[in-house]
Amino acid sequence: MENTAKDPGLLPGWGIDADPKNDPTYPMRHRMNVGQDPDSKHRPTLQLVDEEVLKSIERQNVSAVFGTPLPPHGLSGAIRRWAFKYSESVYPHWLPLLLADRVDMVEGVLADLVHGHVPNIFAERGAKMDWKYNRSGFIAKLATVSLLTAGAIVLLSSKDEKKPSKKHRRCQA
């Protein structure tokens, strides 16, 4: 059967119990009939699209203004472009964007190095504040990381010792 627009006012009983005061939405919603609102097609002056802006496929158009910095670039940009093929209601949109953020982080470190800047990760993480205000916690964290690292090294090296070499296996055979 064909889907055709219907006039709901022709349905028996349409609107007989309507109570505009019983509206839990907030702020109180003025239900503007877009078709009847003379201003409904009006848009603010449009910002010139002079660089790549990714657009949600749930939108009809680029918004009248938008942020300008950081257009997509590199591998992270390619992942972001792919993500924007999908709607905001599915994981293939959001999970690649999170992945792109992590790739972007690596690209950021590489860009720093290319420009001769070695990022001071200790300072960027504000770690001296931890040392200043949470010294015991800082030391505990450091000790935990050191222990885990040492444990991992011991575990890996002991596995290597137990594992017979190919040459040794050949001799046994």
Added chain:
Amino acid sequence: MLAMDYRGPRRVRAAQKPMPEIKHPQDAIVRVTRACICGSDLHLYNGNVPDTRVGTTFGHEFTGIVEEVGPEVTKVKVGDHVLVPFNVACGECHFCKQGMFGNCHESNTQASAVGGIFGYSHTAGGYNGGQAEYARVPYANVGPTVIPAGMDPDDAVLLTDVVPTGYQAAEMAGIQPGDTVVVFGAGPIGIMAARCAWLFGAGRVIVIDQVDYRLEFARNYAKCEAYNFNEMADPVVFIKKTTDFMGADVCIDAVGAEASGNAMQTITGRKLLLQAGSATAIHWAVNSVKKGGVVSIVGVYGPTDNLVPIGNVLNKGLTIRANQTSVKRLLPRLIEHVQNGIINPKALITHRIPLEEVADGYRIFSDKLDSCIKTVLISPSAKI
């Protein structure tokens, strides 16, 4: 100019960036005088918000002096000291016309669910924020509001988000005289929501958190009861017992994605990012409120999914109200409250940190070091 520069999860620095430019006839450029770090900035800082690009400048709570305006700007002029609501709002779209300035449809191309927000990832429009010496402010005829003569800039900067969000949390809750209101979260928003609950006639206000110094601050500032959930076997049972096993009339989630208190939520929501943040506060709110009660959500979550007890929402006949705050709509009333001394926003500010030390500011605020409640960044160009 100097600006905060995001480099990846828990890595930020102050860096030199190009000056912002007028890109639209309704743009203004402001010289930032105050910029706060918000609890919701921590979702970005921790890398939990998709499409947070390296190089972004955060900061959606700021004040500044207008330095330049586009040809269509008529409501503010060069030299005005303005407070800038965190929403980027056109004032003309279907939603702005209804006062829903937090839901503007002409300020975000990258997502349809959320309007533009300064310095809040490309998912919220890709605007640089105010944790910088200068910022571009679109739709300058709508958002920026001239700070009334005599108002302290520290009060003004908290009118860009903290005060309106706390107020709207209480407003959306539909508090009736005598109601028992439970606020989850004793951060700046939770404390302000507790304070504002009294303005709507609450009979009892309870704040739940796990950080003792913040609970003490909430008791003093908001004149409410405040309890540490680590000292109770189950916060839901605690609230039931303290309300004659009926439940609170209203519960407010003022925590959002960074919530603690439930290992499963913490692991799946905050550590593994399998949810859009930890939904512990919503979970407790739904289960602590009475049947037929209201849950008001202002805590910020990511755009994907969360594990929430939706069956209990149905079984208890709850009303859930939530929104990004419509700052512009609330400002006239809240400016009155500040001027009349009913609300004292600047008392929340515990730390003033030079913009050059932004990484330290984030660490202090994020890890709740040095009894931090609210951090303000001062740019070297602030001069106020």
